[in-house]
Amino acid sequence: MSDPILPSRLAKSLQRFYEYLRSEKGLSLHTQRNYRQQLETMALHLSEMGLKDWSQVDAGWVRQVASKGMREGMKASSIATRLSSLRSFFDFLILRGELTANPAKGVSAPRKQRPLPKNLDVDEVSQLLEVNEEDSLAVRDRAMMELMYGAGLRLAEMVSIDVKHIHFSSGEIRVIGKGDKERKVPFSGLALEWVKKWLKRRSEFAKPSESALFVSKLGTRISHRSVQKRMSEWGQKQSLASHVSPHKLRHSFATHMLESSNNLRAVQELLGHENISTTQIYTHLDFQHLAQAYDQAHPRAHKKGNKNS
Known part of the structure; x- marks a missing residue:
């Protein structure tokens, strides 16, 4: 032809x-x-x-x-x-005067989907967090990683936490998310345990006037870049095959929570997402399946129904 x-x-x-x-x-x-x-x-x-x-x-x-x-x-x-x-x-x-307007100018290409980081599986997270070194910086780093994975925090949220934002009695941390929106996130178990261990050593580094929970060797609030560098180094030191980053720990938290609970709405709240569609994209799970399960199970999810039911 x-x-x-x-x-x-x-x-x-x-x-x-x-x-x-x-x-x-x-x-x-x-x-x-x-x-x-x-x-x-x-x-x-x-x-x-x-x-x-x-x-x-x-x-x-x-x-x-x-x-x-x-x-x-x-x-x-x-x-x-x-x-x-x-x-x-x-x-x-x-x-050339053959057209008076450009008909393609009002047509947008589909949005490019950002590739999401692959999450660590549960065994890889356990391998990463088997940090048993006794020096204070290792304790700090494990506390940061336990907290990021245990509470699903964004890097900026974790870095901005002050000591006063932690409430051990209620098992909550106050964080400032995107758009300066405040939310409380629960933390317990190993995350709580290692934050307590770090607080016992924090005074070795923190300047008297410093309010930040996590500080650098200089005694001031730790920087985003320092956290990224330290987590990457721990990934190598703990012999993980994949690169470790703060965002990957948050992504792992979301993925593991959804795999265990199938509760999309709860994970949305924990991650601080305004729209549930963001949670669905972020965790690359079958949104329709999860949303349908929610709508069938939750007593107030039905917009219409038998009033006597």
């Missing part, structure tokens, strides 16, 4: 654009080839949908092309590149 042939009106405008890229824009051959590949693929799609002239294209046509790419399994970044090529081509047609 021969390759599909573009209608002459579509093909001629494209050829003029390629010449413009070569002679006036001075783009590299590699970039020119990329433009050609993207534009000719889209032009064929549009032609198959009945397009005869570029002046017919509106935002609806462009959305159909983007949707076709999504159905074919294209990455969000590839669709964004395709739409960028189309916008450049339409800007060229406007420059």
Whole structure:
């Protein structure tokens, strides 16, 4: 079978654009080839949908092309590149007076999904937290890791904790989350035990006026970078195969809590997420399954129902 042939009106405008890229824009051959590949693929799609002239294209046509790419399994970044090529081509047609507006300017590419860190499994967490060294910095580091994994804190939340924010009697810590929103998170077990151990040694480093729970060797509040560096070093020292980071410990907390409880709403509260969809994306679990289980089980989850039930 021969390759599909573009209608002459579509093909001629494209050829003029390629010449413009070569002679006036001075783009590299590699970039020119990329433009050609993207534009000719889209032009064929549009032609198959009945397009005869570029002046017919509106935002609806462009959305159909983007949707076709999504159905074919294209990455969000590839669709964004395709739409960028189309916008450049339409800007060229406007420059030549063949179009009055750019129909691709109002069409957004799908959002790129940030790759989530892989969580540590329960055995890896146990291996990481078997820190039995007696020096005070090792005690501090284990307390930080136990607290981050035990309470699912963000790095910024943990670093900002002051001694006065800890309430041992109620087993709670007051943290300031995103948007300066305050919440209380429960902590107990080994997290509570190791925070107590660190507090007995904190005065070895902390300046008298320092309010921070976790301090550096300089006696002031420990920095984000120092926490990241220390956790990475502990991962290596404890012979873990994967890189250890504060965010990975938070992610592990969320994943393990959901695997054990299937209580999506509770984990949402513990993580400090405003929207439950954020919790679902963050933990890469089957949201529909979990939400359905919640809606079936919770007595006040039904919007409509038998009043007598």
